[in-house]
Amino acid sequence: MxxxxxxxxxxxxxxxxxxxxxxxxxxxxxxxxxxxxxxxxxxxxxxxxxxxxxxxxxxxxxxxxxxxxxxxxxxxxxxxxxxxxxxxxxxxxxxxxxxxxxxxxxxxxxxxxxxxxxxxxxxxxxxxxxxxxxxxxxxxxxxxGFLIEAYMIPTGSMEKSLLVGDFLFVSKLNYGPRVPMTPVAFPFAHHTMPLTGGKAYWEGIKLKYNRLPGFQQIERNDVVVFNYPMEADPPFSRPIDKRENYIKRAVGIPGDTLALREAQVYVNGKKGFNPPNGQLDYYVYTDGTGLNPKRLLDMRIEHHLREPYLLFLTDKAYDEVKNWANVTKIIPNIRHRDMAEPGVFPSNPLYAWNIDNFGPIIIPKKGWTVSLDTLTMPLYERVIRVYEGNELESREDGYYLNGNKADSYTFKMDYYWMMGDNRHNSEDARTWGFVPEDHIVGKALFVWLSWDKDGTFLSKIRWNRLFMGIK
Known part of the structure; x- marks a missing residue:
């Protein structure tokens, strides 16, 4: 229509x-x-x-x-x-x-x-x-739409690389500006009308995905803003460019084979990038005297105060906490291998994966052909059916693609594996899988303002983060 x-x-x-x-x-x-x-x-x-x-x-x-x-x-x-x-x-x-x-x-x-x-x-x-x-x-x-856009960090999934309250500039030029696919929309509103609610766009005109030339391709470990792919589903069922904006690190790019072993990312068989300010949670045991809540607040350490204490720590914070006089033991909160965890992609009994032990999985690349069988279907069915718009069904005599029997599929787009630096407090690709190239919004450049809602009157602005480049 x-x-x-x-x-x-x-x-x-x-x-x-x-x-x-x-x-x-x-x-x-x-x-x-x-x-x-x-x-x-x-x-x-x-x-x-x-x-x-x-x-x-x-x-x-x-x-x-x-x-x-x-x-x-x-x-x-x-x-x-x-x-x-x-x-x-x-x-x-x-x-x-x-x-x-x-x-x-x-x-x-x-x-x-x-x-x-x-x-x-x-x-x-x-x-x-x-x-x-x-x-x-x-x-x-x-x-x-075509040059640069402001974006605010709403959650702690990228702590401590990016903090809640960081305001970023996101470049549309680096990867190439995406031509609006839903061009008729209320100015400055993303998907919901301010004050009144309801849709801030009209779906009567929809354009195919196109992207103007950019300066670079997405490189492994870039911090990328993209549209959340799961909003293709009800109750939202939003157009691609009107889906919620997320920000994560592209730990895997098209064609990579990615795995996690005891929370360590491996890409193509080699240890992946570990963000210097990334976080993991640890169980912290004391000699019974407990931890000082104010000290943790001053260090901006996320925590659950009970014995054992569950603390989210960077490597630097870990080295400091383990040397506190009353700390007797620190144990990383890492899931056991082969322990299936509910809600982890692809949510199939054939894959007993969890957020710390995952894969290996091949990230689809444009032009790559995959066999269609009981092992690959749980991993790539959504890509084939939802993101690339095909009819795919399983019958007694095999798989049918757009009404024709098929034993393989060739991908039309590149895909990416996006993960948060706060590895145990991030809803990311380990939950919902691949991000298609047509969902890519832009590259995070630098922080232009950082607002600490828990700071005092004089420390609401994190001055040391102003104009900080994002790595």
């Missing part, structure tokens, strides 16, 4: 442009040829022809594109705020209307000084403010 609506919209826009081109003394068919069409608009409006080269520059091309079309409607005497807003947001309505309106005539090249003298138009104060607000909203939306 979405494709039909999109096709109708395109037809209406091009019909309107055809009519306007004819009114401006051009051939109607020129409105049907991309790039050349914009070149003709530049000629109609008096803009220099070299502007068309700017359409090849990402981000800049968006401003140039809309600027040309606003110049075009000005050439037909459309100066008012609502007319410009409609040109941007409802072109499929106003362009056909103006194209067929006998009162709408071509007045000349709107971008020239001569035109402005012949057709002066003074903006009211209200119009000046409205233009400024609209420009700010459009510019901020484009910057947020």
């Amino acid at each position: 979405g494709y039909i609506v999109f096709a109708i919209i395109l037809v209406l826009i091009h019909f309107g442009l055809w009519k306007l081109f004819v009114k401006a003394g051009r051939h109607g068919w020129e409105s049907l040829i991309p790039i050349y069409r914009e070149y003709v608009i530049a000629k109609i409006t008096g803009r220099p022809g070299w502007w068309i080269a700017l359409l090849l520059i990402p981000i800049v091309n968006i401003f140039i594109f809309f600027g040309l079309y606003l110049d075009l409607v000005k050439s037909f005497g459309k100066y008012r705020f609502w007319e410009h807003a409609a040109t941007i947001f409802l072109p499929f309505v106003v362009l056909p209307f103006w194209g067929n309106d006998l009162k709408t005539a071509y007045l000349g090249k709107s971008a020239t000084p001569e035109f402005r003298k012949e057709h002066p138009y003074k903006k009211s104060v209200a119009r000046e403010w409205a233009d400024a607000i609209v420009f700010a909203v459009v510019a901020a939306t484009l910057i947020r």
